[in-house]
Amino acid sequence: DTAVSQTPKYLVTQMGNDKSIKCEQNLGHDTMYWYKQDSKKFLKIMFSYNNKELIINETVPNRFSPKSPDKAHLNLHINSLELGDSAVYFCASKITGVGSPLHFGNGTRLTVT
Amino acid sequence: AQTVTQSQPEMSVQEAETVTLSCTYDTSESDYYLFWYKQPPSRQMILVIRQEAYKQQNATENRFSVNFQKAAKSFSLKISDSQLGDAAMYFCAYRRGGGGADGLTFGKGTHLIIQP
DSSP states (O other): OOSEEEEOSEEEEOTTOOEEEEEEEOSOOSEEEEEEEOTTOOEEEEEEEETTEEEEEOSOOTTEEEEEEETTEEEEEEOSOOGGGOEEEEEEEEOSSTTOOOEEOOOEEEEEO | OOEEEOOOSEEEEETTSOEEEOOEEEOSOSSEEEEEEEEOTTOOOEEEEEEETTOOSOOEETTEEEEEETTTTEEEEEEOSOOGGGOEEEEEEEEESSSSSOOOEEOOOEEEEEEO
């Protein structure tokens, strides 16, 4: 009965490859996010989607492409991976509403070699 | 743009003692929300406590309480009777009000060490 689930938990790949991270939430939330946590633990928003519509697209290389097939899923595809993409990527969700907190997945540790 | 500052990269406290983690933020908004999240070594992000800016009363959740000073833009977290399981990174976060799709702006975190 995991609320926000991400797969895979760990991803090790070589530079230049293309990879995807999947996220699903069963909380009935309508807004989903991708965050990147760097090696110094700093968390920065990448994207947000509301009802499958892109709302926030921070300054992220266009090698990163989110896709939301429905409001329960938000996947992240990364093309031509670079060493600097190594980080932990968190998916999160919330219900639209005043003051509602974000619920986070357990993160995907991406290592690019 | 909103910024969140956590000035203590690391704090250490004896088990059963009380510790306060600092957080200040900068915003021109009057309606917003503040949060503290805990990230243990398991990497999971766990909501600890939430404060609405329009509420003067400080939020409390069991051993966790905040000291919210709106005029000073300060939002510190007090942990009473510290336990070994409290050891984690603690992140202060801000979100603008309005219920929209805005994400959270996080501080850089404070690493809390509990000494047995």
